Amino acid sequence: MNGGRIGPKDLRTLLGEWETDGQSAYHALADRIRLLIIDGRLPTRTRLPAERELADELDRSRTTIVSAYRALKQTGHLVSQRGSGSVVALPHPHDRPGALPQPAVVDFARAAPAAISGLETIIQRATANLSGVLGKTGFDLIGSPTLRERIAHHYSARGLPTRPGQIMITLGAQHAIALIGRTLVRRADRVLVESPTYPHALDAFRMSGGRLVTVPVTADGWDGDRLRDAFERVRPSLAYLIPDFQNPTGASMPPAQRDDVIRYARRAGTVLVLDETTADLDIDRGWTDVPFAARADDHRTVTIGSLGKSVWGGLRIGWIRADDDVIGALHAARAAGDLGTPELEQLVAIEVFDDYDALVQRRTEQLRHHRDVLVRELHERLPQWDVPVPDGGMSLWVGLGAPISSALALFGLTRGISLIAGPRFGVDGAFERFLRIPYTGRSDDLARGVHLLADTARSLPALPAGRAPQLAEVV
Ligand SMILES: Cc1ncc(COP(=O)(O)O)c(C=O)c1O
Known part of the structure; x- marks a missing residue:
């Protein structure tokens, strides 16, 4: 959609229940579109439907739509482009000095x-002697051998035998998701995601050209029949799941259901991307399990991990565990987006793994x-x-x-x-x-x-x- 156009039906779906009691229709519509722009659901440069089209779709007068678009233009959230109609923009704050965003309390x-307490000491320890790092480029595409070895050991010790060659260090888990998206997803591939799920994963898979299909999850977990149907009917190329303490529902997938998912994915030829960013945030679940991929270690399973939640997002250290071919493909594709993870942060991460538990x-x-x-x-x-x-x-x-x-x-x-x-x-x-x-x-x-x-x-x-x-x- 970025730089493209959104049709009236899709916009109506995104708008959801936009009318509010206390507002005129055009104000409510303008406000809802503004919210979609601010939170990224309507990317900048997206062309909105023509006023008449949207009026028909929403069953509103054309005047309502014209007034809403005018209000959005006044605040800089829409611009008129010759030949392109009304296009989403983000206002430059200096254009509206009286309306700067207030910092949230x-x-x-x-x-x-x-950062978790104790990290400062770890950082001091890790950076006490930098001569080994400062004498080199200080960044690399695959990750430092020592850190890859630590993470491989971490998996092996938890029941998923792993070699350092199966690990790539990334700039946090979000970077891992985006890299996997643009490397493994081709235009119009079907990507199965949970609904609701972590929004920036949705953004990343959309930007890769994937067609998102959803399977519902609630605080009570995943509906087994819907999961099976989704794999059988859609035969997705890739499925992105957050099996432990799912964001945002907090649900965890029971071990038996993990085996089901692996069976469905195998039958459908689906690559399973398991985001374990939140997996260590176990407050009182009462059961532990081997990492998901230990149940299906094959070339179709890709695991994402991160220190972002357990230790500190400011480190921007995440990783991908996958089979050698997948790691090779990710390695080859990576430089188009970034040139690697800083070694300074990797030094800290190595020390973190000494105290991880x-x-x-x-x-x-x-x-x-x-x-x-x-x-x-x-x-x-x-x-x-x-x-x-x-x-x-x-x-x-x-x-x-x-x-x-x-x-x-x-x-x-x-x-x-x-x-x-x-x-x-x-x-x-x-x-x-x-x-x-x-x-x-x-x-x-x-x-x-x-x-x-x-x-x-x-x-x-x-x-x-x-x-x-x-x-x-x-x-
Ligand atoms: C499920 C999930 N994956 C990935 C991320 C991104 O994490 P990172 O800070 O490591 O990029 C988050 C952050 O909230 C998340 O909840």
Whole structure:
């Protein structure tokens, strides 16, 4: 879609339930399109449907659409291009000095914890003698032999025999997903993803030209029949799954279902991409298992790992474990996008693996405390919301009971809280009744965040017509 056009049907799907009680239709429509632009679901340079087409699709007057587009042009979110109609843009902040984004007081948008305590000492230890690094280029495409060896050992010790040659070090897990997408997915290939799932994986597979097909997952897990049907009917080239403490639902796939998935994938000829970025965030699941790929170690299984959640995202250290041919293909394709992982960060990662289990234990203790604080605050201040308690991971996937997720994200900005609307985690405008709330921030921020959230939620139905703050005023 980036630089392309979005048809009226697809735009209607993305818009979801966009009308709100307190706003005129054109304001509500402009606000919803602005939100889609801001959170990346409508990439810049995308051409929107002509006004008449969209009016027919939404069953609204052409005047409503013309007014919404005009409002978007006034705030710099749409530009008119001769011959191309109305094209998505991002306003330059200097063009609108009175409307600079306010820094959020509480960030409930990102699920990314601060560095685990003890990392500073590890960094000092790792960088005490840099002569070996500074005398070389300091970056490489495949990863340092020592770090690859450490990670291979880490897998082998957990029941998945691994050679260093099966490991590539990446710039975090997101980089791994994007590299796998552009190397293994060809245009129009079918890519099976969970719904909801980690949004930037959706972006990466879309950019690779993949056609996304979904299989539902809830806080209770994956529906076995739907999983089997998805593999049998769609025969995807690639399936991207987050089997442990899935982002955003927190669900974990039971071992027997993992065996089913492997069987379905084999029959369909599907490459399984298993994102284990969140796999070590086990708060109180009560069972452990070998890494998923140990159940099916063959050339069709690719595992992604990262230190981003367990230790610190600031290191930007992730990795891919796959068979030698896949690693070879990724290695060959990588330089088109980046020239490699810094050795400085890899030195730190090597030291991290000396203390890994203790660091992870510290992280999960912290997450347990934060999860419990967040759940308690939500029960107290927003008792009408459905709050399933995950046994690991880093966020709650909360049921709001009404389609207000985008409105919360929108008006939350006026109250100093940044949120990602539920539909960002899906592919078809669904999840307007859900909100992901991470518990990776500081614990006093969790209480403050819930206070702001409750305040935002309370204000939604009470907005008198015409008085609703427009997104244009706050971003
Ligand atoms: C499931 C999943 N995969 C990948 C990533 C990206 O992680 P990294 O910081 O290692 O790029 C995230 C971050 O939230 C995630 O939740």
